[in-house]
Amino acid sequence: MQSIENNRSFTQLIEFEIEPHQQQGLVSALSAQTERLAQHHSGFLSASVQASDDGRRVLNYLQWQSREAGEAAFRSFESGEQDFWQLIRTHQAKGVTFGSFQVLRSIERSPDNASQCSLVG
Structure with a gap:
């Protein structure tokens, strides 16, 4: 039996600080990647x-079944044909913030339009 911690999904958040004229290009590149x-x-x-209304930030939200799956994908992203660091240089990001989170609760809308909150794990 797997431990509760291994059953929790894993989220990566990457926030980019950029100039407004770079936002659409970064959104397109991140979407393709x-x-x-x-x-x-x-x-x-x-x-x-996601793109901020002021054009100065882009947020990439990725959710994985496990930390291991997310980290393996990110390693690939770092060294792929359009690697992560090249993407940052191309779109002249002034700052990049990384966050990693385990999902503990999830709130979703059910088919009958009711909200439900579930404890994950």
Whole structure:
């Protein structure tokens, strides 16, 4: 039997600080890279690429079945054909913040339009 900790999903948040004229290009590049990660790495659950209204930030949210799956995908992202560091240079990111989180609770809308909160693990 797996431990509760191994059953928790894993989330990576990567926030980019950029100039507004770079935002759309970074959103496009991250979207393409995220699609490749989803297609080629087991354990992928979901992702989103989000842009701030002021044009100065982009947030990449990636959720994985486990920490190991997320870390393996990120290692690939670091050294892939368009590696992560090249993506940062190309879009002239002024700052990049990384966050890693285990999902402990999840709130979702059910098919009958009710909210439900579940404890993960």
